[in-house]
Amino acid sequence: xxxxxxxxxxxxxxxxxxxxxxxxxxxxxxxxxxxxxxxxxxxxxxxxxxxxxxxxxxxxxxxxxxxxxxxxxxxxxxxxxxxxxxxxxxxxxxxxxxxxxxxxxxxxxxxxxxxxxxxxxxxxxxxxxxxxxxxxxxxxxxxxxxxxxxxxxxxxxxxxxxxxxxxxxxxxxxxxxxxxxxxxxxxxxxxxxxxxxxxxxxxxxxxxxxxxxxxxxxxxxxxxxxxxxxxxxxxxxxxxxxxxxxxxxxxxxxxxxxxxxxxxxxxxxxxxxxxxxxxxxxxxxxxxxxxxxxxxxxxxxxxxxxxxxxxxxxxxxxxxxxxxxxxxxxxxxxxxxxxxxxxxxxxxxxxxxxxxxxxxxxxxxxxxxxxxxxxxxxxxxxxxxxxxxxxxxxxxxxxxxxxxxxxxxxxxxxxxxxxxxxxxxxxxxxxxxxxxxxxxxxxxxxxxxxxxxxxxxx
Ligand SMILES: Cc1cc2nc3c(=O)[nH]c(=O)nc-3n(C[C@H](O)[C@H](O)[C@H](O)COP(=O)(O)OP(=O)(O)OC[C@H]3O[C@@H](n4cnc5c(N)ncnc54)[C@H](O)[C@@H]3O)c2cc1C
Numbered sequence: 116x117x118x119x120x121x122x123x124x125x126x127x128x129x130x131x132x133x134x135x136x137x138x139x140x141x142x143x144x145x146x147x148x149x150x151x152x153x154x155x156x157x158x159x160x161x162x163x164x165x166x167x168x169x170x171x172x173x174x175x176x177x178x179x180x181x182x183x184x185x186x187x188x189x190x191x192x193x194x195x196x197x198x199x200x201x202x203x204x205x206x207x208x209x210x211x212x213x214x215x216x217x218x219x220x221x222x223x224x225x226x227x228x229x230x231x232x233x234x235x236x237x238x239x240x241x242x243x244x245x246x247x248x249x250x251x252x253x254x255x256x257x258x259x260x261x262x263x264x265x266x267x268x269x270x271x272x273x274x275x276x277x278x279x280x281x282x283x284x285x286x287x288x289x290x291x292x293x294x295x296x297x298x299x300x301x302x303x304x305x306x307x308x309x310x311x312x313x314x315x316x317x318x319x320x321x322x323x324x325x326x327x328x329x330x331x332x333x334x335x336x337x338x339x340x341x342x343x344x345x346x347x348x349x350x351x352x353x354x355x356x357x358x359x360x361x362x363x364x365x366x367x368x369x370x371x372x373x374x375x376x377x378x379x380x381x382x383x384x385x386x387x388x389x390x391x392x393x394x395x396x397x398x399x400x401x402x403x404x405x406x407x408x409x410x411x412x413x414x415x416x417x418x419x420x421x422x423x424x425x426x427x428x429x430x431x432x433x434x435x436x437x438x439x440x441x442x443x444x445x446x447x448x449x450x451x452x453x454x455x456x457x458x459x460x461x462x463x464x465x466x467x468x469x470x471x472x473x474x475x476x477x478x479x480x481x482x483x484x485x486x487x488x489x490x491x492x493x494x495x496x497x498x499x500x501x502x503x504x505x506x507x508x509x510x511x512x513x514x515x516x517x518x519x520x521x522x523x524x525x526x527x528x529x530x531x532x533x534x535x536x537x538x539x540x541x542x543x544x545x546x547x548x549x550x551x552x553x554x555x556x557x558x559x560x561x562x563x564x565x566x567x568x569x570x571x572x573x
Contacts, residue, residue, distance in 0.1 A: 150240050
């Protein structure tokens with residue numbers, strides 16, 4: 116007979132979303148069990164030599180450590196701005212050990228089914244030997260690609276490629292409130308101009324983006340343009356067909372290749388969810404999810420939370436998962452409440468319309484959100500949105516800087532004493548700062564001039 120145990124909350128998965136959810140629930144005194152099918156924490160940030168899931172040997176994160184971190188656990192100073200996956204794995208393990216999350220994780224436990232019985236959720240899991248036994252070797256694939264004399268990069272929609280650093284600062288540091296509050300068409304003009312000044316036009320390198328820079332997920336790479344310039348990488352349009360080892364492209368050209376690497380995106384999948392819930396949450400065959408603020412199904416309410424179902428447009432998912440988890444914890448304690456079902460459904464419809472207007476129509480943009488604005492909207496649900504007038508000494512940073520994850524610990528439940536100090540450690544970019552000063556000076560000059568004209572007319 117299967118063993119049965121009761122707990123307040125079951126968390127499925129011990130990737131960053133799972134461990135931060137467990138931590139936020141433990142923080143408020145709830146009993147938590149985390150079920151993880153592999154033998155480690157970290158999800159895809161744990162390098163696995165023999166399994167086709169996770170990072171490659173050479174993967175670095177492409178969001179800086181200030182904006183891809185837990186809000187009350189900054190990275191050590193000696194970790195580079197863009198951590199290697201081994202730094203990420205160590206950081207996640209350190210977090211888990213520091214907050215005692217390891218005590219509530221059951222490893223090699225795969226969830227197969229969840230069902231609602233009366234007012235409870237019953238979660239059925241089995242012990243598994245290993246994750247993805249017999250998968251292909253990530254290491255080998257990498258060696259082949261690294262040895263290639265020539266790479267063809269086939270892209271259907273093209274891309275805007277952003278450098279890791281803009282004017283000496285990590286690119287995600289530019290995603291501040293002032294920039295994100297600008298009308299997106301104005302902001303996209305600014306971004307495209309800066310990228311073009313740094314790299315040259317994307318059309319010159321064959322990247323041919325079919326959309327504006329802020330209508331899509333930016334591709335952040337310090338080396339892609341460099342390799343195109345050296346002819347190591349040739350950009351090709353969409354593939355029409357394969358004939359043996361020959362690949363034919365839509366422009367009539369073809370290439371003979373040894374290996375094909377599919378970088379064709381992700382598909383949202385919820386295999387363990389009951390069918391009646393799944394059909395309400397996920398639109399079959401698309402990546403479109405119907406969740407209130409990307410977390411709650413209006414039909415089910417706050418007993419089932421989807422943490423990490425967001426695609427960050429200008430930063431990292433980690434702080435988004437954490438803010439969602441803190442909101443969920445407050446809901447579990449009945450400190451806050453969800454709106455009624457009709458209001459949640461209306462909000463989902465409005466959000467779909469906004470997303471359709473703003474982003475290029477594609478399955479990869481269905482859950483796209485700007486982390487800073489999204490976190491503000493979620494943190495506002497439980498009183499943790501940083502209110503600028505309550506932090507006058509940090510106000511200019513909160514307006515002109517990306518400020519890092521600690522900004523959502525400045526106030527509200529779970530407030531952290533060191534939050535202001537950590538916010539101050541995230542640099543504000545000189546470009547945004549001087550642009551803001553210039554705009555203020557121009558406004559002052561304009562006002563002075565208008566005052567002069569009015570005084571002459573009077
Ligand atoms: C190569 C790569 C680079 C990336 N770089 C970035 C980046 O720079 N910035 C960014 O924001 N995002 C990046 N991402 C996106 C990435 O998905 C997130 O950053 C983040 O790691 C997601 O964490 P997660 O916990 O939600 O999911 P995961 O890390 O996928 O963790 C899910 C966990 O759940 C477990 N699990 C799944 N199903 C079950 C089950 N049925 N039962 C029990 N356990 C289960 C898995 O074993 C896993 O441990 C990248 C993704 C990839 C693939």
